[in-house]
Amino acid sequence: MRLQLTSPSDNKIQRTIAITGSKSETNRSLLLQALFPNIKIENLSNSDDGEVMQKGLQKSTGVVDIHHAGTAMRFLTAYFASQEGKQVTLTGSNRMQERPIKILVEALQSLGADIQYEKEAGYPPLKITGKKLEKSKVSLPANISSQYISALLLIAPSLENGLELELIGKITSVPYIKMTLALLEQIGVPSSFEGNIIKVAPKATVKATTLVVESDWSSASYFYSIVALCEVGTEIQLSSYKQNSLQGDSVLADIYKDFGVETTFANNSIRLKKIGGAKSDHLEYDLSNAPDIAQTIAVTCLGLCIGCHLTGLHTLPIKETDRLAALQTELGKFGGNVDIDSESLTLTEQSQLNSNVSVDTYNDHRMAMAFGPLALKIGFVVNDAEVVSKSYPDFWSDLKALGFVVEEL
Numbered sequence: 480m481r482l483q484l485t486s487p488s489d490n491k492i493q494r495t496i497a498i499t500g501s502k503s504e505t506n507r508s509l510l511l512q513a514l515f516p517n518i519k520i521e522n523l524s525n526s527d528d529g530e531v532m533q534k535g536l537q538k539s540t541g542v543v544d545i546h547h548a549g550t551a552m553r554f555l556t557a558y559f560a561s562q563e564g565k566q567v568t569l570t571g572s573n574r575m576q577e578r579p580i581k582i583l584v585e586a587l588q589s590l591g592a593d594i595q596y597e598k599e600a601g602y603p604p605l606k607i608t609g610k611k612l613e614k615s616k617v618s619l620p621a622n623i624s625s626q627y628i629s630a631l632l633l634i635a636p637s638l639e640n641g642l643e644l645e646l647i648g649k650i651t652s653v654p655y656i657k658m659t660l661a662l663l664e665q666i667g668v669p670s671s672f673e674g675n676i677i678k679v680a681p682k683a684t685v686k687a688t689t690l691v692v693e694s695d696w697s698s699a700s701y702f703y704s705i706v707a708l709c710e711v712g713t714e715i716q717l718s719s720y721k722q723n724s725l726q727g728d729s730v731l732a733d734i735y736k737d738f739g740v741e742t743t744f745a746n747n748s749i750r751l752k753k754i755g756g757a758k759s760d761h762l763e764y765d766l767s768n769a770p771d772i773a774q775t776i777a778v779t780c781l782g783l784c785i786g787c788h789l790t791g792l793h794t795l796p797i798k799e800t801d802r803l804a805a806l807q808t809e810l811g812k813f814g815g816n817v818d819i820d821s822e823s824l825t826l827t828e829q830s831q832l833n834s835n836v837s838v839d840t841y842n843d844h845r846m847a848m849a850f851g852p853l854a855l856k857i858g859f860v861v862n863d864a865e866v867v868s869k870s871y872p873d874f875w876s877d878l879k880a881l882g883f884v885v886e887e888l
């Protein structure tokens with residue numbers, strides 16, 4: 480699906496949008512519910528990633544295909560490896576078969592798991608024969624993806640002796656690890672995270688608990704970008720959000736102050752209001768704790784014709800696409816002058832945006848959604864716009880509700 484995007488006729492938007500549940504909280508909660516069926520979940524994400532996780536958890540044999548969902552791939556690897564009597568081949572999209580999983584597989588194998596590579600060593604698809612995992616201590620590198628760590632922590636309470644992890648190297652995407660531990664705490668599983676050691680206690684049963692999934696903060700980022708690109712006075716209200724979020728991307732409320740966007744928390748919602756301009760024409764952020772908002776911030780800066788230097792982006796090359804390379808190409812089409820290295824991106828301040836651009840999305844929902852707000856500044860075409868369903872299926876209809884003109888070509 481190719482979409483032509485054009486700015487709303489009124490550049491001073493006033494509107495409320497309900498964003499679906501966080502895919503990260505959803506996929507953790509679903510796994511915990513599979514281990515402890517007395518858990519209930521509210522405000523589940525309606526995303527593809529949530530759906531493939533739900534379907535995957537219902538299977539005991541055969542092929543489980545999780546498409547593009549990194550969390551489902553990593554969390555289900557740990558889940559099936561620890562489930563006696565289940566045997567599956569866990570696979571995903573072509574891109575998923577290029578996303579590394581060796582660190583997690585080796586950690587599980589050292590706990591006693593039976594996992595074999597069906598194609599290339601270190602990558603999905605995996606043939607997993609579930610077993611009772613007898614060991615309870617493992618060391619693993621923590622600088623590639625926090626999802627490997629969360630996957631182990633999620634099954635930890637179901638292991639006979641719980642789990643002790645030793646994390647090697649600089650720990651990346653830390654808030655996602657803390658989210659996992661916070662959800663364990665909500666169902667009454669004690670844990671500790673001190674230095675590079677995480678311990679989780681075993682639990683045969685947990686108390687009946689309802690996990691209420693907060694709406695997705697990464698999805699909220701696109702509305703922060705919209706407000707930043709609109710006139711002073713623009714206001715968008717988003718539900719359902721809370722001030723004490725488990726999601727690290729809630730750092731948006733601080734970061735977008737620099738773009739003149741004020742956040743107010745009230746009645747289970749956030750209100751974003753444009754109150755001024757950007758504080759500088761060159762902004763710098765370390766996003767090692769919030770990698771998923773890098774694309775949003777880069778496009779906001781492009782739209783405002785200001786520069787930025789984003790660091791801590793070492794995980795971007797192994798996400799849905801190589802996001803550093805994809806950003807360089809697509810920002811470049813609008814005239815953005817972008818330098819990248821293995822962990823950072825620098826966009827130079829510019830004077831105007833090129834027209835007649837078609838944005839390619841590389842099977843990456845965030846490439847489509849991050850560029851969406853730019854229509855406020857210049858019309859353009861988005862290719863393969865349906866990719867948004869990975870985390871936020873209603874994205875384009877919500878943009879329409881704000882007055883954006885979204886036409887299928």
Ligand SMILES: O=C(O)C1=C[C@@H](OP(=O)(O)O)[C@@H](O)[C@H](O)C1
Nearest residue numbers: 503550624625626652655771794
């Ligand atoms: O645990 C999670 O829910 C996630 C962790 C992050 O991945 P990395 O730890 O690989 O950076 C993030 O990018 C992803 O969208 C979701």
Ligand SMILES: C=C(OP(=O)(O)O)C(=O)O
Nearest residue numbers: 547548549550771798799
């Ligand atoms: C990196 C992402 O997802 P995942 O790793 O779960 O596929 C994302 O949603 O930006």
